[in-house]
Amino acid sequence: MKIKFAALLFTIVCIMSCSKDNDTNTASSDVNIRLSNKSEIKFENATYNGVNFGDIEPGETTGYKVFDSSYSYGSVSVKINNENYGWVPIDFVGEALLDNGNYTFEYNFNDEKLTDKLIRE
DSSP states (O other): OHHHHHHHHHHHHHHHHOOOOOTTOSOTTSEEEEEEEOSSSOEEEEEETTEEEEEEOTTOBOOOEEESOOOSSOOEEEEETTEEEEEOOSOOTTOOOOOSEEEEEEEEEETTEEEEEEEEO
């Protein structure tokens, strides 16, 4: 009887300690960010808040990178045709941190101008 009870207790503890995996393989308490190139030109050495996402081909979306926190905008840098584009925010006064979850920054490049759009998934 003691063996059956111990086996049952062990099974219950194992089931309760399991957690559902998500497709990003990251903790649910993080802000997961990826970049998407919506333009028709390659982005080289794309970074967001100092984290390098590498080269992004036209129409491509990177994998997620984990951030402890982020605002709805941040420091962005990409190289396009050997020219650097991007921006560095001056401050975040009045801004709130993003809630934990998955986000995609869609970047487009038209008329020598880089633009962005944030999408919460």
